[in-house]
Amino acid sequence: MDLQNPAPEDLLCDESFLRYCWGENQTDITYWEYWIQERPERQPVAERARRLFDILTAGQHSRPAQLAALKDAVARREQFTALMLNRPAPARVVKFKGKKILHYAAAVAVLITAGALTYFQYTKKQSWSLTKYEYHTTAGSRQTIMLPDGSVVMLNTNSHLYIGKDLRTVTLNGEAFFDIRHDAVHPFLVHTKDYNIRVLGTSFNVRAYAGARRTETDLITGKVEIVPATKEKVVLRPNEKFILAPAATAPVKGTIAHLDVDTLTHHATETSWARNRMDVHDETLAAIAQKLEAWYGIRIIFASEKARQYRYTASFNDETVFRALQYLKQSYPFSYKVEGDLIIISES
Structure with missing residues (x-):
């Protein structure tokens, strides 16, 4: 050492x-x-x-x-x-009969590596107590929380996490990566706006932002059980993801598909953020700008509608926002200027 x-x-x-x-x-x-x-x-x-x-x-x-x-x-x-290494699995489709979806939110604990690490304190009465029950990240910030049993959660940007007093029930509004310690007697439960997730011991990612049209769970290892409002349970296998996008009139459809794997790194792109990496695949500059805003905590506006529609595929590792923009410009040129914390993009 x-x-x-x-x-x-x-x-x-x-x-x-x-x-x-x-x-x-x-x-x-x-x-x-x-x-x-x-x-x-x-x-x-x-x-x-x-x-x-x-x-x-x-x-x-x-x-x-x-x-x-x-x-x-x-x-x-x-x-x-x-845990970030993945292999694709066959896609499956699941249809739920009901239309209504539970509206909760959730997530919990994992990681001793990157980001701010929050600890739980041990009392003299030989019982665990939380230093606080709620965690919130803003644009450009992430947080890592470690539970007493060794479970960890990494909270992504613009996310909110509530932890129940039993330390095995959480509610998430946003995105988080979990690595949950196995406990057959006390399963771990994650509440999201669209469904609940029951966990015995596994590593997985949950994306459940309020206002977003879809909620997604990405399983890396172990097994999780998806429990929607209809109570028709779905079990995920490693390297699978479950996507639920409620529709106003049609029956609720849940889709099980394989994780997207980067052909160069062999990592699942769904969890790239937890490795401090941002991936974009054939996305418009307008969509990329939204990701950059959340990732770096800055504002981006367009002075040109044409520039908004430029499309790119790229990956960024620990880059500054300016370096990221420079990389994008190399494949499809555009111009930008900086005014305080505001970036204005226009045609080249």
Whole structure:
């Protein structure tokens, strides 16, 4: 392990640091106190590692159980990238008889990697309590929340998440990626505006924005059960997605299809945002502008109707909005100018 610039999770893999956290060896305590004091920028990393240690070992009353919890949490972080790999599966179509759809919202926990990490606190009464029950992200921001059982949720931009007191029931308005720890006794339940999702232990993405015409669930691993208002359950298999687009007059139709896989990266495009990547496939510049607004928290308007209809296919990894626009201009030229936080696009 590189002790010059370690991540909090790296410290949890170091036996000496664990002994420091347990406070059982004076040599280790002295070493790590000096290590922290030697370079002040290490203190936030050490403090986050200590918080993770407290969270992941709380409620584990034996040393072997504590070590197992720590190793499992670190392993879950290392496996996260692998969860994004997908293979397509045959498409299926499901039709529901009813027209009305439940109008709720939902999502919960996953990830020790990118974004802001929110912790849950352990009380002296040996029970978990939430530091807060609701989370909200704005345009250009994302947040990662970790639950006491090791489950994690990454909340995308312009999203709202409510977590029930039992920590296994959530409501989502927006988009979130979940990695839920298996618990056969206490299934995890996600409420959205169009249907509910019952989970035993799996990784999946949910897109359920208020006002959007469709609600979508993308399954990466495990199994989820979709429960619409009609109670006609649908079970998703890995690499499948369920799309529900209610119509005003026609019966509600739910479609099961395979995930879209990028031919170059072999990743599912549905979860590209969780890898800090934005993909566009044969979309108009107007549609891309909406994504850029949410992604970067800026405003874009058009001075030309013709420019709105230009179409592009592209992928962006950790690019600035200006670099993204420059890339787009290379395939179909246009002009833009910046006025404060406003970008104005016109014909070239």
